Amino acid sequence: TLGQYMVSDNCRSPDEVLPSIAFELKDLEDGEFSVSWFGHSTVLLHTNEFSLITDPVFSTGGAGPLSLGPNPFPYEDDYTVDDLPEIDYVFISHDHYDHLDKNTVKELSNSIFYVPLGVETHLVEWGVDEENIVVFDWYDEANVSEDLFVAFAPSRHFSGRGIGDHSSTLWGSWIFEFYDTSIYFSGDTGYMEEFKNITAKYGPFDLAFLDSGQYNVAWEHVHMLPEQVIQAAIDLNASVSIPIHISKYELSLHHWYEPMELVSTLGGENNVTIATPMLGSTFIFGKEIPQDTWWRGVSECSDPFLDDYPLLEYALIYTNVVGILWIVVPRFKSRGNSAEEE
Numbered sequence: 001t002l003g004q005y006m007v008s009d010n011c012r013s014p015d016e017v018l019p020s021i022a023f024e025l026k027d028l029e030d031g032e033f034s035v036s037w038f039g040h041s042t043v044l045l046h047t048n049e050f051s052l053i054t055d056p057v058f059s060t061g062g063a064g065p066l067s068l069g070p071n072p073f074p075y076e077d078d079y080t081v082d083d084l085p086e087i088d089y090v091f092i093s094h095d096h097y098d099h100l101d102k103n104t105v106k107e108l109s110n111s112i113f114y115v116p117l118g119v120e121t122h123l124v125e126w127g128v129d130e131e132n133i134v135v136f137d138w139y140d141e142a143n144v145s146e147d148l149f150v151a152f153a154p155s156r157h158f159s160g161r162g163i164g165d166h167s168s169t170l171w172g173s174w175i176f177e178f179y180d181t182s183i184y185f186s187g188d189t190g191y192m193e194e195f196k197n198i199t200a201k202y203g204p205f206d207l208a209f210l211d212s213g214q215y216n217v218a219w220e221h222v223h224m225l226p227e228q229v230i231q232a233a234i235d236l237n238a239s240v241s242i243p244i245h246i247s248k249y250e251l252s253l254h255h256w257y258e259p260m261e262l263v264s265t266l267g268g269e270n271n272v273t274i275a276t277p278m279l280g281s282t283f284i285f286g287k288e289i290p291q292d293t294w295w296r297g298v299s300e301c302s303d304p305f306l307d308d309y310p311l312l313e314y315a316l317i318y319t320n321v322v323g324i325l326w327i328v329v330p331r332f333k334s335r336g337n338s339a340e341e342e
Contacts, residue, residue: 011255014299020075020279023083036282038079040248052089055099063098070249081107093187094159094171095119118169149177153198155189175202184208190221191228195235204237212243213259214251226262233272242275257295
């Protein structure tokens with residue numbers, strides 16, 4: 001796996017601009033709501049009474065400290081907070097950079113934030129008024145308004161934004177209930193038996209947004225494999241499921257389009273309804289189920305160059321390892337000498 005990371009595969013990111021749709025709200029009748037997806041885990045649920053958004057990330061920089069993480073994939077259309085309707089509620093699943101974006105939080109600072117335990121510290125530091133922050137533990141519940149009930153449930157993941165704060169804040173999934181509709185938002189998660197307990201308490205679900213990308217067998221306990229996504233949809237008794245955590249960042253080894261292809265195919269084979277909306281698109285839930293295979297034909301992939309030259313690949317891996325040791329070993333020796341002098 002170390003070697004795979006060091007040697008890039010040109011299919012992990014698209015080699016052209018991804019097709020998208022300019023964001024536009026739809027007119028709604030009473031009791032209707034629309035769904036808009038902006039890539040990765042940013043989902044807008046809009047009604048005539050309120051608007052809520054999950055894990056909003058609209059920054060154009062890298063998803064990491066000082067914007068040094070992977071850059072977002074290029075889309076045909078740009079999306080900003082200014083494009084959105086007034087956002088009443090913001091729901092954060094955990095504090096990783098690709099889910100909790102400082103600049104976007106600042107732009108939404110007048111909204112009410114619902115966050116896991118400990119995440120409120122980040123928001124206060126960034127200027128969000130404490131009165132605009134509601135903190136949840138697992139299985140906390142609240143009637144946010146006459147129309148909206150929310151609950152926070154477990155997920156199988158972790159948190160942290162630096163070397164010293166690993167899992168120091170909570171992470172989890174969200175349940176939304178309004179207009180006689182139950183919605184599940186998984187955040188980041190590996191497959192877990194807890195899906196069945198969540199369903200027993202809040203299900204069945206009309207709509208589920210499920211972590212479907214950035215997986216690998218080496219870390220399947222924190223990101224579901226495609227077949228596990230389908231099992232999660234079954235466990236949640238979800239009428240419609242939408243893959244999320246995809247189509248924005250290169251955070252794993254799989255081809256960028258693989259999650260959508262595999263999850264939609266496996267869904268068809270298992271009688272599980274999978275919706276695959278285009279980036280930026282909006283649809284009215286209950287009136288349509290978008291199932292366009294928009295990713296097909298977007299990016300022609302070839303085998304990685306070094307697959308044809310394995311000796312060169314191993315040489316590059318060896319060179320990288322030697323380079324790391326060249327930097328690290330002298331530092332340890334220097335510390336040892338300093339300790340002896342003391």
